[in-house]
Amino acid sequence: MKARRSLAERLVLGAPWVWLLVFFLIPFLIVVKISLSQAALAQPPYAPVFALGDGWEALEKLKELSLAAYAGLADDWLYAEAYLSSLRLAAVSTAFTLAVAYPLAYAMARASHRWRPILLVLAIAPFWTSFLIRVYAWITILKDEGLLNHALLSLGLISEPLHIFASDEAVVIGIVYSYLPFMVLPLYNAIARQPPDLLEAAADLGASPTAAFWRITAPLSAPGVVAGCLLVFIPAIGEFVIPDLLGGSDTLMIGRTLWIEFFDNRDWPTASAVAVVLLALLVVPMAFYERSQMAETPS
Amino acid sequence: MSAAPLITFEHVTKRYGAVTAVDDVSLEIGAGEFFALLGPSGCGKTTLMRLIAGFETPDAGRILIDGRDMADMPPHARPVNMMFQSYALFPHMDVARNIGFGLAQAGQPKAAIAARVAELLRLVQLEGLGARKPDQLSGGQRQRVALARALARKPRLVLLDEPLAALDRKLREETQFELMRLQRELGTAFMLVTHDQDEAMVMAHRIAVMRAGRIEQLGAPRAIYEVPASRFVAGFIGEVNLFEGVVARVEDGLAFVRLNGLNALVCAAVEGAVGASVTLAVRPERMLLELVRDEGLPGVVLDSAYRGDTQVARVRLANGSLVRIARFGAALMPERGAAVRVSFAPDAARVLPA
Numbered sequence: 001m002k003a004r005r006s007l008a009e010r011l012v013l014g015a016p017w018v019w020l021l022v023f024f025l026i027p028f029l030i031v032v033k034i035s036l037s038q039a040a041l042a043q044p045p046y047a048p049v050f051a052l053g054d055g056w057e058a059l060e061k062l063k064e065l066s067l068a069a070y071a072g073l074a075d076d077w078l079y080a081e082a083y084l085s086s087l088r089l090a091a092v093s094t095a096f097t098l099a100v101a102y103p104l105a106y107a108m109a110r111a112s113h114r115w116r117p118i119l120l121v122l123a124i125a126p127f128w129t130s131f132l133i134r135v136y137a138w139i140t141i142l143k144d145e146g147l148l149n150h151a152l153l154s155l156g157l158i159s160e161p162l163h164i165f166a167s168d169e170a171v172v173i174g175i176v177y178s179y180l181p182f183m184v185l186p187l188y189n190a191i192a193r194q195p196p197d198l199l200e201a202a203a204d205l206g207a208s209p210t211a212a213f214w215r216i217t218a219p220l221s222a223p224g225v226v227a228g229c230l231l232v233f234i235p236a237i238g239e240f241v242i243p244d245l246l247g248g249s250d251t252l253m254i255g256r257t258l259w260i261e262f263f264d265n266r267d268w269p270t271a272s273a274v275a276v277v278l279l280a281l282l283v284v285p286m287a288f289y290e291r292s293q294m295a296e297t298p299s
Numbered sequence: 300m301s302a303a304p305l306i307t308f309e310h311v312t313k314r315y316g317a318v319t320a321v322d323d324v325s326l327e328i329g330a331g332e333f334f335a336l337l338g339p340s341g342c343g344k345t346t347l348m349r350l351i352a353g354f355e356t357p358d359a360g361r362i363l364i365d366g367r368d369m370a371d372m373p374p375h376a377r378p379v380n381m382m383f384q385s386y387a388l389f390p391h392m393d394v395a396r397n398i399g400f401g402l403a404q405a406g407q408p409k410a411a412i413a414a415r416v417a418e419l420l421r422l423v424q425l426e427g428l429g430a431r432k433p434d435q436l437s438g439g440q441r442q443r444v445a446l447a448r449a450l451a452r453k454p455r456l457v458l459l460d461e462p463l464a465a466l467d468r469k470l471r472e473e474t475q476f477e478l479m480r481l482q483r484e485l486g487t488a489f490m491l492v493t494h495d496q497d498e499a500m501v502m503a504h505r506i507a508v509m510r511a512g513r514i515e516q517l518g519a520p521r522a523i524y525e526v527p528a529s530r531f532v533a534g535f536i537g538e539v540n541l542f543e544g545v546v547a548r549v550e551d552g553l554a555f556v557r558l559n560g561l562n563a564l565v566c567a568a569v570e571g572a573v574g575a576s577v578t579l580a581v582r583p584e585r586m587l588l589e590l591v592r593d594e595g596l597p598g599v600v601l602d603s604a605y606r607g608d609t610q611v612a613r614v615r616l617a618n619g620s621l622v623r624i625a626r627f628g629a630a631l632m633p634e635r636g637a638a639v640r641v642s643f644a645p646d647a648a649r650v651l652p653a
Contacts, residue, residue, distance in 0.1 A: 200354055201387035203374040205401035206452065215400075219391050 028279075035272035036065040046268045069273035079257065079274065083281065086254040089168060089243075090236035093175035097183045097232050098225065100176060105187035105224075106217075116192075123184050135174055135245050142170050142246065166248040174242040179235070183228035190224025191217065223292065230289040234282055254278055303366065305330040305455055305488050306351060311360035313346055320346040322512035323360070328490065330455070333482050335491040335503030339535070343512040348458050348492045352381050365455065375404075381458040384465075386445035388433040394420075394444050395429035401452040419447040422481070439470050450481075456488045463498060475501050496536045500524065508532050524582075530651050533580045540586060540622050541651070542579040546571040553645055560618030563596055567648035578651045583625035585647035588612065588632075588639055595642030598622065603632045614641050 037046040048061035073079045108119045126134060141147045142165040149161040164170050194217065202212035240255030247253070254274065262271035304327035313321040320343045328334045336344040349355045350362060353374035362369045364378060380401065388397050395416050396403075402412045420426050423443040433441055442462065449457050462478070463471045479502050482489045493499055499506045500520045507517045508531075516528040527533035530541070544556040547564060554571040555564045556579060571577050589595065596616055603612035610632045614622045622641050626632060633639050 195385065195387065197383050197385055197387040198389060200352075200374070201381070201383055201389070201448075202400070203354075204352055204379075204381045205448065206375045206404035207400075208373075208375055211404060216389060 031272045031275055033065075034268050035069050035270075035276050036067065037269045038064070038066065038068060039267050039269050044268070045266050069269040070277075072270055073273055073277060078252075082252045082254045082257045083277070085252040086237045087281075089171055089175070089251075089253060090233050090239075093172045093179070093236050094229050094233040096172060096176045097179055098229060101180055101183035101187055101228065102221075102225075104180075105184045106191055108184070108188050109191035120185075120188070123188075124181050126181065131178065132241065135178065135242055138170070138174055138177065138246060139165060142173065165246065166251075168247065168251055170246040170248075171243045171251055171253070174246045175232075175236050175239060178242060179232040182231040186227040186231065187221060187224040190221045190227075194220050226289065226292045230285055234285060237282065238278055303330075304328060305332070305365060306490075307361075307363040307366075308347075309361040309363070311347075311350065311357045311362060313343075313350060313355060314358050319512050321350065321357070324512070324514055325360075326507065326514065326517070328456070328488060331486045331488055333479070333489045333491070333502055333504045335493060335499035335506045336509060337493055337496060337499040337506050337535070338509035338515075339494055342509040344492045344494075344509050345460065347509070348381070348460060348490065351377075351379055351456070351490070352458055353377050378454055379456040379458060380449040380452055380454040381460065382445045382449040382462055384460040384462075386433075386441050386465075388441060388444055388448070390433055392432075393429065394425065394431050394433070394436070397433065397444055398429075398447045398451055400448065405452065415451060419451055422450070423447045438465055439474070442466060442474065446478075446481075450485070450487070454487065456490060459489060459491045461493055462491070463493075463495070471498075478502060500536070508535060510535075526649060527580060527651065530578065530580075533649075533651055538583045538623050538625070540581045540583065542581065542648075544577060544579070546573050546575050546577060549573060558596075558618075560620075561596060561616065565596075565643070565648075566645045567650070568645040569648060569650040571650060579648040580651050581643045581648050583611065583623040584627070585643055586622060586624040587642045587644070588614065588624045588626075589642075590633055590637065590639055593640070595640030596622075598639055598641055600633050600635055600637045600639055602635055605632075614639060616641070 034046055037048065039045060040047040042049075048064045050058055050061060054061065104123070108116065108123065111119055139146070143149075144161040144163060144165065146165065148164070149158075152158045153161065164173070198216050198220075199212050202216050203209070207215060238255050239253065240259055243251050243253040243256055244259070247256075258271050258274045258278075261267045261274060306326070306328040308324050308326040311321055311324050312319065322343070324343075324347065336347060338344045346355060350357055351364075351369075353369065353372060353376075356370075369377060389400065392400070395413075398419050399412045399416045402415055407415075416429065417426075420429055423446055425440060425443055425447070428436070428440065433444065436444065442465065446459075446462070449459075459478070463474055466474060475498060478489070482502075489502075491499065491503060503520060505518060506520055506523055508515045508523065510531050516523055516532045523532060524536055527536065527539070533539040533541075542556070542558055542565065544558040544565070547555045547557045549555070549571065552568060553566050554569050554577070555566050556571075556577060557564055565579070567579055569577070569579070587595070598614040598616045601613045601615050601621065603610060608627065610626045612624045612626075612632045614624060616622060624641065
């Protein structure tokens with residue numbers, strides 16, 4: 001009986017590993033393999049191609065693998081610039097998202113118990129509309145003859161339209177808007193679960209409301225800030241749709257570079273190498289996130 | 300009590316919607332006094348304490364601390380500190396920073412804070428634990444950190460909100476004596492809020508028994524126990540036997556009361572007009588129980604309990620009412636089912652308003 005239960009347990013525990021193996025590790029290894037191949041005018045557009053019936057020839061084909069695609073990335077400054085510009089745009093967007101999300105999350109967490117579930121639903125309500133449509137909608141808001149410029153012009157605040165659309169600023173606005181719920185929810189969670197008597201204790205010990213916020217509420221929100229920032233920063237680096245729709249022709253982001261290499265240049269090895277390097281870059285903040293999660297769990 | 304009270308409540312009322320939590324309370328607490336607010340949950344004692352700390356504002360009346368009206372004084376500007384029932388220790392700060400928090404807020408120099416924190420750690424016997432985080436402490440240690448934090452700023456009054464509720468029985472008793480020692484040595488006024496009559500009786504100089512937002516009785520523990528002002532106070536502070544009857548005659552300052560439902564006269568050293576209905580209250584330890592005498596009220600032992608230092612028996616009288624009798628020491632109690640006589644000395648009874 002015990003042995004059978006442990007088998008069932010092992011199946012249950014093994015399921016996520018099988019999932020990761022089939023849907024993450026194997027595709028990743030395929031991408032790594034393609035990144036080590038060479039572009040070719042063939043179908044598929046790279047060489048060598050391994051087949052099941054290769055036998056000993058597979059060993060010969062192994063010799064054709066090379067780091068040429070990675071060398072190409074290192075040679076051309078364009079790639080490094082794309083990575084750096086992606087990191088910069090993601091970092092700026094994350095900072096703005098935090099600045100917008102914290103007051104929202106704070107107000108939600110301090111709202112009465114009757115209002116909280118309603119506010120939570122409102123915070124995630126944008127997810128009910130297609131992401132693509134919501135980003136498209138920003139074009140009509142931000143473009144030169146768009147809603148924003150119309151409003152500012154008719155209010156007399158500006159005399160000529162602001163050129164926000166098709167710029168890095170538009171990309172930042174798009175990312176802040178799109179990823180806001182991912183920042184709000186962990187922040188809300190971190191603020192709402194702070195016992196209210198901590199603030200009373202701080203007030204009792206002479207802390208003004210401002211001092212109590214900076215000494216108590218803010219440091220205790222740190223796990224939520226870290227979680228929210230990583231949840232925004234990591235996907236924002238590889239973001240493709242937002243820079244493609246809202247960015248200008250000079251907006252350089254790595255997701256776009258990857259798209260161009262893959263679809264326009266049909267250079268699968270370079271596109272794969274771009275993806276592998278991006279993943280390697282992302283592993284660092286993700287490991288940091290894991291560690292912060294571990295530290296948060298009481299031992 | 301000294302001439303100038305430390306805390307003065309003048310007709311203070313606090314309402315929450317339809318509920319009046321504190322109802323027209325007037326009260327004075329002296330400097331250096333150990334004062335207890337005692338009552339069942341929902342009696343308004345916690346609200347009264349929060350009014351002093353400034354977390355609530357009165358709907359009517361005034362609260363004075365050292366003669367100054369606290370109406371517009373926010374909590375962080377009041378010369379009182381509170382030890383929270385949950386302790387409310389800051390989880391991200393170590394013990395030393397928790398204790399020093401109030402001093403840092405007051406802008407004291409680092410060296411002065413460190414010296415005061417070390418002094419407080421010694422006072423509450425937590426030397427060497429300054430670098431621990433609250434979640435690395437036992438319940439009793441956390442309690443002492445909370446106490447040290449409340450004492451750090453040398454407040455005029457320390458509010459203790461159910462300070463022992465989270466401790467086990469043995470630790471609770473030790474801590475009671477510890478709090479009394481601290482209060483005596485520091486000379487700071489303590490205000491204890493509790494629903495535990497033992498706690499209040501052991502520690503406080505004066506007790507205010509609260510019920511439904513009002514102070515039912517205010518006095519020294521001995522006075523409250525021995526001369527309870529009402530049925531509620533008598534029942535809330537310790538055990539009490541109640542005998543209802545009508546005064547039949549009065550002789551030499553002794554009232555002879557005919558008990559309802561019993562064809563018996565009892566004699567009590569109380570005031571009372573002939574023909575008046577009275578309720579006599581007698582503490583269990585003042586009850587007499589005998590097997591052989593033919594005087595006293597006949598009854599049957601329902602059950603008895605041996606508690607080591609005391610023994611308790613419950614006796615059912617002919618009218619169905621239960622009488623509780625307590626004995627100290629090892630004297631044997633009659634067994635279950637024994638026919639007994641119960642009585643009390645005339646000076647053991649108090650009259651309670653009906």
